[in-house]
Amino acid sequence: PPGAAVVKAVRLRGSAPGSAGAAVTEVVWHRSAVPEDLREHLRVLGARAPDHSPDFALACAAAVMYSDSAVAVAAPPGAPARRLAALVGADVALRLRSQSVAAFFASLFIDLAEAAELRLCGWDLFHGHLVAFEDDGVADLGILFHAREHPREFTNRTGPLLPICAPEVGGDLDPRRGTTLSIEDEDYRHRNFLWLLSENATFRLEVSTDEQASLLAAGSRRFFTVDEGVFGTQLGTICFFPGAFSTSGEPSEEYDPAVPAAPGWRPRGEEDAWRSVLCVPSHGFSPDWHLAQALLRLPGLLDEAQVSDLVRRIPGLDACALEVLGGEQGEDPVSGTNMRRQRFGTSPSQRTAFLAAATKSLKERKAAEDRDAQRKRSEAAGVLAARGV
Numbered sequence: 001p002p003g004a005a006v007v008k009a010v011r012l013r014g015s016a017p018g019s020a021g022a023a024v025t026e027v028v029w030h031r032s033a034v035p036e037d038l039r040e041h042l043r044v045l046g047a048r049a050p051d052h053s054p055d056f057a058l059a060c061a062a063a064v065m066y067s068d069s070a071v072a073v074a075a076p077p078g079a080p081a082r083r084l085a086a087l088v089g090a091d092v093a094l095r096l097r098s099q100s101v102a103a104f105f106a107s108l109f110i111d112l113a114e115a116a117e118l119r120l121c122g123w124d125l126f127h128g129h130l131v132a133f134e135d136d137g138v139a140d141l142g143i144l145f146h147a148r149e150h151p152r153e154f155t156n157r158t159g160p161l162l163p164i165c166a167p168e169v170g171g172d173l174d175p176r177r178g179t180t181l182s183i184e185d186e187d188y189r190h191r192n193f194l195w196l197l198s199e200n201a202t203f204r205l206e207v208s209t210d211e212q213a214s215l216l217a218a219g220s221r222r223f224f225t226v227d228e229g230v231f232g233t234q235l236g237t238i239c240f241f242p243g244a245f246s247t248s249g250e251p252s253e254e255y256d257p258a259v260p261a262a263p264g265w266r267p268r269g270e271e272d273a274w275r276s277v278l279c280v281p282s283h284g285f286s287p288d289w290h291l292a293q294a295l296l297r298l299p300g301l302l303d304e305a306q307v308s309d310l311v312r313r314i315p316g317l318d319a320c321a322l323e324v325l326g327g328e329q330g331e332d333p334v335s336g337t338n339m340r341r342q343r344f345g346t347s348p349s350q351r352t353a354f355l356a357a358a359t360k361s362l363k364e365r366k367a368a369e370d371r372d373a374q375r376k377r378s379e380a381a382g383v384l385a386a387r388g389v
Helices: 003-012 036-046 054-065 082-088 099-116 210-215 270-276 287-296 304-313 319-325 336-342 348-386
Strands: 023-029 066-072 092-096 127-135 138-146 192-196 201-206 233-240 277-281
Touching: 023 099, 036 054, 036 099, 036 138, 054 066, 054 233, 054 277, 054 287, 054 336, 066 277, 066 287, 082 233, 082 277, 092 099, 092 270, 099 138, 099 192, 099 201, 099 233, 099 270, 099 277, 270 277, 287 304, 287 319, 304 348, 319 336, 319 348
Parallel strands: none
Antiparallel strands: 023 201, 066 092, 092 277, 127 138, 127 233, 138 192, 192 201, 233 277
């Protein structure tokens, strides 16, 4: 991928003379050691079974890395969580399973903000894209941080330049609220930073020349946005909102993403850091995740009619998605497949009973769809025959 030359340049801590031609500057060496839990996530990512699709492997990797507990960000108007909705870009987000990994990710944001003189807030630095890739056969993880995210001209990417907090952009939900940034700023192009697990350092990527344009996202050259897709497999967006959640885990009434965190802000411990980090998997939420969430809201065993209704309502649920329900626990208790299976409880008999009913429902639905398609083809053939075609 185009990002491969950048990764090699990062490891040389110099310039990338290859096809991408990105200069690598301003190294930030991080004080916190990479936690073992994060190295374990990388091992799970590399352990892809050859008979499984990449989507299956990604869903397994997400099951290991992300907690299943959803944090609602599409809150009712006026609720504190509503302030995060435009930034997260999803109705719900997840937290990391490991508090040590969350605390480490939080430290990366804090170190970078201090070293590059960025603000930790919704219009500057609040997110990074987690990617996995191989370099010379060695697996690695990276985070592409996008700072200076919401300049005044942000709405001008795909439409007219609108005033900040205009009704067309959601009023006070406008992510530009409070911004002091403009794409005309001399240092605006200094907004892309790449952290590598193998180096435990973050590097600023220079992308201001024509030669470096291959790294930029389509239509974003004016905004100097490096495309995270050029670095490998996208695993998710990591968002950091310091102080956004109370000790109960609920959004704080006082938190406002338009207001930068105070200089020197630090979490009060791993749990506080864990609450401040939200994640949205790049592949979205797998069908078995939606199914497990729905089952949590339903009491006891379901009859066939309830199972059929549930199967109908879960987007993308098919035989492949249901296969995670079958079988016994494997030898590795933290494997992705096992953790996906644990979403449905530990009783093999209950899982087997639900799998049988759901599989029957899917077959019936498929047969009904086939009959409907055949009926439509017959009707179309009849119409053509009547016209003498």
